[in-house]
Amino acid sequence: MAYLDHAATTPMRPEALETYIDCARHLGNASSLHRAGREARRRVEEARERLGAVLGAKPSEIVFTGSGTEANNLAIKGLHWARRESGRNRILSTSIEHHAVSDVVEWLRDHEQADVTTVGVDERAYIDVDSAVADIDNAPDEVTVVSTMSANNEVGTIQNLGPVIAAAGAHGIPVHADAVQAIGHVPMSFSDSGLTALSLSGHKLGGPTGCGVLLLKRATDITPLLHGGGQERDIRSSTLDVAGICALTKAADLAVTEQEAEERRLSALRDQLIERIQQIAPDAILNGDPVNRLPGNVHFSFPGCEGDALLMLLDAAGVECATGSACSAGVAQPSHVLLAMGRSEDTARSSLRFSLGWSTTQDDIDALAAALPDAVKRARSAGLS
Ligand code: PLP
Numbered sequence: 001m002a003y004l005d006h007a008a009t010t011p012m013r014p015e016a017l018e019t020y021i022d023c024a025r026h027l028g029n030a031s032s033l034h035r036a037g038r039e040a041r042r043r044v045e046e047a048r049e050r051l052g053a054v055l056g057a058k059p060s061e062i063v064f065t066g067s068g069t070e071a072n073n074l075a076i077k078g079l080h081w082a083r084r085e086s087g088r089n090r091i092l093s094t095s096i097e098h099h100a101v102s103d104v105v106e107w108l109r110d111h112e113q114a115d116v117t118t119v120g121v122d123e124r125a126y127i128d129v130d131s132a133v134a135d136i137d138n139a140p141d142e143v144t145v146v147s148t149m150s151a152n153n154e155v156g157t158i159q160n161l162g163p164v165i166a167a168a169g170a171h172g173i174p175v176h177a178d179a180v181q182a183i184g185h186v187p188m189s190f191s192d193s194g195l196t197a198l199s200l201s202g203h204k205l206g207g208p209t210g211c212g213v214l215l216l217k218r219a220t221d222i223t224p225l226l227h228g229g230g231q232e233r234d235i236r237s238s239t240l241d242v243a244g245i246c247a248l249t250k251a252a253d254l255a256v257t258e259q260e261a262e263e264r265r266l267s268a269l270r271d272q273l274i275e276r277i278q279q280i281a282p283d284a285i286l287n288g289d290p291v292n293r294l295p296g297n298v299h300f301s302f303p304g305c306e307g308d309a310l311l312m313l314l315d316a317a318g319v320e321c322a323t324g325s326a327c328s329a330g331v332a333q334p335s336h337v338l339l340a341m342g343r344s345e346d347t348a349r350s351s352l353r354f355s356l357g358w359s360t361t362q363d364d365i366d367a368l369a370a371a372l373p374d375a376v377k378r379a380r381s382a383g384l385s
Contacts (some may be wrong), residue, residue: 001369002319006296006357007181009152013206013358019184020208020247030240031231040242054249054256055200056189057214063214063232064245068180068201069100071214072147074225074236075176075197076104079145080114081223083174090115090142092135095340098153101178102336105147115142123342124289125157133167137361140171148175150182150198154324154337154353155288156297158186165194174220180204184255185263185294186313190215200252202244206358207251211244214335255358266295266356269365273298273354276369281376285350296356299324301338301347305379310352313378317371322353346384 012020028040045059052059065071080091091107095118095147108114113206119132127148136143146168153159161177168175174196182188183198184205190198202211216222227238253295255262270293275282277300285301302310307323314321324335334348354368 002364003319004319004354004356004360004364004368006360007204007294007353007355009203009209010206010357011359012208012247013254015254016207016247018249019250020243022073023243023246025097026242028242030242031229040240043242043246044240045074045297047246051213051249051252055183055193056193057215058218060218060233061190061215061231061266063216063235064240065212065214065236066238066241067212068178068199068204069212070225071199071201071212072098072100072176072178073104074214074222075216076101076147077108077225078222078235079174079176079197079220080108082221083144084114088142088144089113090117090139090144092117092119092132092143092146092148093339094119094121094148096121096125096127096152096154096337097147097149098178098180100180101147101149116383119148121340125152125155125287125337125341126289127159127161127164129160129163132164135170136164136167136173140173142213143168143171143173144161146173146175148177150177150179150188151186151294152288152337153181154335155299155341156181156293157288158182158292158294162194169179169194174217181294184252184259185296187259197222202251205248205251205255207248208244211241211248213248219313248375258358261296263356266360269360269362270295270298270357273365273368276365277372280369280372285347287341287343294355296360298354298356299351300354301343301351302376302379303347303350304383305350305376306382306384307349307351309379310350310375313375314352315370315376319368319371321368322355324348324351324353349384 028036030040048059109116176197180201183200198215203209287299334345338348
């Protein structure tokens with residue numbers, strides 16, 4: 001099989017898997033006082049130190065969570081709740097967020113009457129930074145939190161959040177970035193970013209699924225989601241997943257250390273794939289920025305084809321990829337990201353994402369290029385339903 005769905009989940013790096021297995025063999029709750037507990041604690045704190053060094057964060061700014069989704073929930077709800085007061089009840093976000101952000105914001109709007117400002121994007125999925133800055137400057141006393149993504153999970157556009165972070169910072173408004181797709185793939189230092197909070201996820205960078213991190217600036221007021229033993233400085237409770245934490249750290253360490261070389265390698269494969277797809281299907285539309293996109297992201301609309309049909313045809317031919325769309329009651333929904341970019345429903349439904357990662361080789365690209373002509377021909381003759 002050619003696996004081209006690394007943005008959904010990327011295989012664990014062998015070193016991270018070894019670390020996981022090694023740690024999982026050891027008994028011990030990191031909160032216990034006996035020898036086994038102290039040993040587990042040592043592993044966690046060494047991982048925290050290392051992860052901080054790798055991400056440009058202080059160890060005390062790391063909150064281990066159970067996923068990227070949990071990190072996003074903690075950042076948005078936690079910062080909104082901590083800062084909500086009379087007159088301040090507005091969350092600023094964008095129209096292209098992953099559901100792990102947009103559904104949190106919508107939940108706060110629908111269940112807790114939060115006011116929500118949704119910033120739009122242009123046809124390449126760049127956030128309208130001027131309008132975000134104006135929204136902040138026009139009502140700085142209303143905003144509890146700004147939450148936006150560093151790089152888009154569907155079309156791969158890498159954002160320039162600098163002006164938004166600066167505008168919010170001038171008014172003491174915390175900015176949270178969902179960097180789940182960016183960490184390990186583009187350069188990133190938490191301390192240089194000016195962000196208050198940043199989410200990442202283990203299984204997007206070669207670590208285990210079910211492990212995430214929220215980086216949170218020190219002395220930030222945040223209301224916890226999970227109450228219990230207060231293991232993560234009372235910001236998050238739950239017995240620490242020592243093996244997951246150590247394996248995530250190992251994977252992040254490798255991904256960040258190798259980031260530059262891997263960016264060069266993957267961008268070359270990505271650009272070759274883009275060119276080959278354009279030769280195979282000259283009317284295919286490349287979505288996102290042609291250059292400033294995640295090194296492993298290729299996203300096309302194939303006019304006249306149903307994305308799901310293409311996906312299944314490619315799957316049958318040994319190539320695994322993704323559509324951006326969610327399935328609701330068995331009916332393919334067009335991607336909200338593509339609609340926000342101004343694409344029509346038909347174009348949005350005819351889209352596929354091919355995402356490359358650390359284990360991708362030339363063979364995977366060749367396999368897709370070999371399978372695509374027939375898949376497009378057959379999907380096109382079936383047409384859009
Ligand atoms: N944010 C983005 C941009 C993502 O792509 C994903 C996963 O697809 C998540 C958040 C959720 O992360 P997790 O799967 O760890 O909950």
